[in-house]
Amino acid sequence: MAVRSRPVPRFREVPCPSPACRRLRALREALLRRPLGLRLSTADCKGEQRQRHFLLLDADNRILAGVVLRPVGPAAAQLRQMFVLPGHQGRGHGRRLLAGVEAVLARDGLLRIHLHARHDAVGFYRRCGYVPGGSPFRALGIMHQRMSKRLPRPPS
Numbered sequence: 275m276a277v278r279s280r281p282v283p284r285f286r287e288v289p290c291p292s293p294a295c296r297r298l299r300a301l302r303e304a305l306l307r308r309p310l311g312l313r314l315s316t317a318d319c320k321g322e323q324r325q326r327h328f329l330l331l332d333a334d335n336r337i338l339a340g341v342v343l344r345p346v347g348p349a350a351a352q353l354r355q356m357f358v359l360p361g362h363q364g365r366g367h368g369r370r371l372l373a374g375v376e377a378v379l380a381r382d383g384l385l386r387i388h389l390h391a392r393h394d395a396v397g398f399y400r401r402c403g404y405v406p407g408g409s410p411f412r413a414l415g416i417m418h419q420r421m422s423k424r425l426p427r428p429p430s
């Protein structure tokens with residue numbers, strides 16, 4: 275019997291506000307806050323109209339993975355609240371989403387991405403080229419590590 279390969283998910287940037295952005299926010303809350311006994315806070319969502327929202331979508335337009343990028347000064351951004359749906363992790367979707375985000379930001383002239391990695395996710399970001407900096411710190415009741423990656427300059 276022929277083995278059917280899974281279609282590669284589509285990478286998209288979505289505007290905020292939009293229906294897709296609302297679905298993304300619901301997943302961020304369900305996957306990244308509820309397991310900690312929390313909800314997305316006002317601070318989590320403040321100023322999101324000025325932040326950038328990226329997704330991976332399956333063939334039925336369901337969100338498989340998502341992330342938010344907050345501008346930090348003119349040449350950097352902070353990567354926030356990244357997730358891949360449980361059941362779809364470990365298939366390269368996280369790496370694919372990050373690669374898409376990095377290509378878009380590098381094309382737009384940004385030079386660096388910063389993030390606060392959850393302790394459990396530090397190995398993933400390392401595999402994707404992010405470098406730890408500074409001491410681990412506690413936030414939301416779990417240990418985090420500051421990490422960053424320098425983006426390639428766009429060809430002139």
Ligand SMILES: CC(C)(COP(=O)(O)OP(=O)(O)OC[C@H]1O[C@@H](n2cnc3c(N)ncnc32)[C@H](O)[C@@H]1OP(=O)(O)O)[C@@H](O)C(=O)NCCC(=O)NCCS
Nearest residue numbers: 356357358363364365366367368369391392395397398401
């Ligand atoms: C962390 C997360 C985004 C990774 O996404 P993913 O789709 O499972 O990761 P990928 O399959 O793209 O993995 C890419 C590489 O990182 C490695 N990797 C993935 N998760 C890892 C982890 N937790 N620790 C160490 N390495 C990891 C993979 O083995 C793979 O290695 P390779 O270079 O040998 O191929 C996902 O597991 C997730 O959503 N976790 C729960 C939410 C979370 O912690 N988000 C991060 C908040 S800071």
